[in-house]
Amino acid sequence: xxxxxxxxxxxxxxxxxxxxxxxxxHLDVPSLKSLPKTAVVVTCExxxxxxxPLGFKDVRELKWGETTTVKGLTIRAMGARHWGRxxxxxxxxxxxxxxxxxxxxxxxxxxxxxxxxDLFASVAKSPPDVAIFSIGAYDPWIDxxxxxxxxWAMFQQTAPATFxxxxxxxxxxxxxxxxxxxxx
Numbered sequence: 001x002x003x004x005x006x007x008x009x010x011x012x013x014x015x016x017x018x019x020x021x022x023x024x025x026h027l028d029v030p031s032l033k034s035l036p037k038t039a040v041v042v043t044c045e046x047x048x049x050x051x052x053p054l055g056f057k058d059v060r061e062l063k064w065g066e067t068t069t070v071k072g073l074t075i076r077a078m079g080a081r082h083w084g085r086x087x088x089x090x091x092x093x094x095x096x097x098x099x100x101x102x103x104x105x106x107x108x109x110x111x112x113x114x115x116x117x118d119l120f121a122s123v124a125k126s127p128p129d130v131a132i133f134s135i136g137a138y139d140p141w142i143d144x145x146x147x148x149x150x151x152w153a154m155f156q157q158t159a160p161a162t163f164x165x166x167x168x169x170x171x172x173x174x175x176x177x178x179x180x181x182x183x184x
Contacts, residue, residue, distance in 0.1 A: 016070050019043035020112040021096035022050065022086040029054065040070045044077070044084065045095030062097060076100045078122070080114035082144050100128065108132065109158055115143055116150035121157035131160035 017039050019027050027043075027050060037055045048059045060068050062077035069075070077097040084094035098112040100123060107128040111120060114133075123131075133155060137145045146154065 014039040016073065017041045017056075018075070018099055018110065019047055019051070020080075020098065020110070021082060021084045022047050022094035023084075023113075024086065026113070027051075027086070032056075042068060042070070042075050042099070044097040046084075046092070047094050050086070050094075061095075063095070064097065073101055073103045076102075079117075079119045080112035081117035081119065082113050082115065109160065111154070113145055114154070116146050116154065118157065120154045124157060124159040127159040127161070129160060130162045131155055131158050 014036055017032070017035060019041065021027070021044055027047060029050070032041075032051065032054050037057055039056065040058045040060065041051050041056050042060050042062060043051060045061050045063050048061050051059050062068060062075070064077050064079045067074055067076045077099060080096055080098045082096045084096040086092065086094060096112050098114070098120070099110045101108045101110060107126065107130075109120065109123050109128040109131040111131065111133045114120075120131075133146070133151045135146065135148050135151050138147050
């Protein structure tokens with residue numbers, strides 16, 4: 001799977017696009033327009049209304065607990081503690097999903113933006129090899145985005161082998177008392 005980093009980068013071989021929710025920073029229409037329309041788009045409930053008009057041939061909406069398979073990769077949608085409006089706090093409420101990805105016995109958790117929740121603990125029954133969490137914010141967004149300490153607690157509940165954090169989270173790790181958990 002390719003990651004779009006700049007308008008000049010080619011993603012002509014992308015097979016799959018995962019959309020966690022409709023917020024402007026997660027479902028960016030100009031970026032999607034630049035991606036190959038042959039890629040399968042897996043998204044949350046109601047987001048196909050935004051994505052399908054862009055010309056994608058295969059757009060699959062998943063509700064929590066539903067699965068689909070793309071080229072041998074099983075994708076299961078699960079919850080988070082977030083919201084799905086495109087223009088928060090106004091507008092239509094779309095869905096929001098986290099995903100458990102599995103292929104050939106390897107499992108990855110891709111957690112949607114989320115406030116602190118025990119929802120991810122259910123993944124520990126069959127722990128992922130990798131857990132990917134975004135670290136959102138402190139106040140005033142704490143009701144919908146976990147701070148670094150809360151992300152660490154959710155990570156521990158999932159019992160994965162590896163934790164992936166965004167580059168921005170690295171500086172947060174170094175400033176917080178639990179920095180020993182963030183060593184390179």
